[in-house]
Amino acid sequence: MNCFEARRALLTDPARLPSTVATHVEQCERCGRVASQIRTLDLRVADALNVDPPVGLTERLKLAGPRRPRWLAPSMAGMALAASVLVAAIVIGWPAPSTVAGADWAGSVVSHTEYDAAHELTANPAAPADFQHVIERLGGQVRAIPEGLTRAGYCILEGRAALHAVIERAGQRFVVYVMPGVSTAETHVDLRGWRGEIISGENVAIAVIGRDATDDIEPLMKSLAASVQWSGTVRAG
Amino acid sequence: MSRSGHDFAALVDAYAQDLYRYAHWLCRDVHIAEDLVQDTLLRAWKSFDKLQDVKAARAWLITTVRREHLRRFERFQPTTVDVDEMEYLPAVPTDDVAAADEIRTRLSSLPVADREALLLQAGYGYSLKEIAEIMDTTPAAVGNRVYRARQRLLQQDAESGRREVQA
Numbered sequence: 179m180n181c182f183e184a185r186r187a188l189l190t191d192p193a194r195l196p197s198t199v200a201t202h203v204e205q206c207e208r209c210g211r212v213a214s215q216i217r218t219l220d221l222r223v224a225d226a227l228n229v230d231p232p233v234g235l236t237e238r239l240k241l242a243g244p245r246r247p248r249w250l251a252p253s254m255a256g257m258a259l260a261a262s263v264l265v266a267a268i269v270i271g272w273p274a275p276s277t278v279a280g281a282d283w284a285g286s287v288v289s290h291t292e293y294d295a296a297h298e299l300t301a302n303p304a305a306p307a308d309f310q311h312v313i314e315r316l317g318g319q320v321r322a323i324p325e326g327l328t329r330a331g332y333c334i335l336e337g338r339a340a341l342h343a344v345i346e347r348a349g350q351r352f353v354v355y356v357m358p359g360v361s362t363a364e365t366h367v368d369l370r371g372w373r374g375e376i377i378s379g380e381n382v383a384i385a386v387i388g389r390d391a392t393d394d395i396e397p398l399m400k401s402l403a404a405s406v407q408w409s410g411t412v413r414a415g
Numbered sequence: 416m417s418r419s420g421h422d423f424a425a426l427v428d429a430y431a432q433d434l435y436r437y438a439h440w441l442c443r444d445v446h447i448a449e450d451l452v453q454d455t456l457l458r459a460w461k462s463f464d465k466l467q468d469v470k471a472a473r474a475w476l477i478t479t480v481r482r483e484h485l486r487r488f489e490r491f492q493p494t495t496v497d498v499d500e501m502e503y504l505p506a507v508p509t510d511d512v513a514a515a516d517e518i519r520t521r522l523s524s525l526p527v528a529d530r531e532a533l534l535l536q537a538g539y540g541y542s543l544k545e546i547a548e549i550m551d552t553t554p555a556a557v558g559n560r561v562y563r564a565r566q567r568l569l570q571q572d573a574e575s576g577r578r579e580v581q582a
Contacts, residue, residue, distance in 0.1 A: 189562045191536065191543055219568055220537040222518040227538040231435040232445055239427045239453055 184209045192216045234300045241295060283376055284367040286335050287355050287385045291372065294333060297344045297351045301328035312341045316358045319407040345398065352398055355385040356406065375399060423460045430476055431456065437477055440534065441484045455479045474541065478549045521571050525564050532560035
């Protein structure tokens with residue numbers, strides 16, 4: 179073993195030195211210094227990898243895992259699916275107003291909320307832009323971004339494209355659905371700990387539910403109805 | 416073994432952060448990195464039966480991230496990498512930010528294959544053989560890459576030290 183061979187081994191795999199090299203490095207002052215330099219270098223290289231993963235990474239991954247749709251992190255497949263839904267809507271027009279009963283819509287929005295728990299995620303700074311984009315693609319116009327909006331994205335309810343959003347007001351999170359082409363009787367939601375209301379106009383329905391939703395629902399409904407314009411009108415109280 | 420959402424959550428808890436760091440280093444984009452990790456973990460979940468050995472699973476996942484990145488890169492990006500484009504690297508939590516920035520800048524000046532081999536060895540602790548499997552090459556080739564990478568970085572350290580002495 180000579181210094182050249184030892185340094186070759188040190189530069190190639192310093193953590194797995196053959197015993198002959200390790201012995202030489204212990205006994206040779208100059209090779210010992212080189213070994214120290216290389217170990218310091220490797221620590222600096224490892225530090226370069228030490229990126230802080232974004233806040234909420236594991237939660238988003240779990241939510242977007244098997245049997246869960248991806249929420250506001252659209253893959254190419256997700257974008258293609260959303261685009262195909264919209265193209266189909268443009269080509270064949272929105273289906274006739276739904277005849278699904280109000281109680282069924284209540285079950286549908288609660289089930290979707292439990293399935294795609296966007297309200298458990300941290301606020302997305304892009305939520306206003308997402309809200310505007312989804313509403314416009316669904317055929318509406320945005321007059322104003324709802325105050326306290328933290329998340330917005332597409333979802334499918336009873337086979338129809340809809341907006342799924344989260345609004346936070348006074349420390350409480352509300353889950354909101356805007357459903358074009360849906361007309362249903364005014365429905366009170368009280369299911370599996372979720373309470374809220376579903377109202378509709380001629381061509382759109384809005385659902386708002388929350389964990390402890392009570393008096394705050396009505397003003398939120400009104401502000402939502404005022405913030406989005408459709409070809410028909412939405413009754414709000 | 417049956418697969419469930421719980422299995423997927425366990426995979427996320429065990430590997431997501433490690434895979435994200437590697438994916439981010441590869442693509443330098445927070446959103447693409449997250450997509451790469453997502454796709455990789457879903458593939459892993461589908462192959463759950465093969466992932467019982469933790470060490471083997473990690474190497475398999477790293478390989479999958481790398482291949483998925485290359486697949487996307489080939490599909491969506493130019494076929495060559497401009498070294499100047501590699502300058503951006505993310506901020507790291509460290510007491511010595513300047514030193515961290517310096518090593519990143521130096522790493523970015525290395526040939527891509529040399530840098531990747533060195534990061535897999537120094538950052539993840541893989542052996543030459545394991546890196547060779549990840550990078551689809553031979554252990555000898557990996558040995559040459561990490562040798563060149565370390566030699567060049569040490570030369571840069573020495574040159575930097577000489578400049579400081581002269582100043």
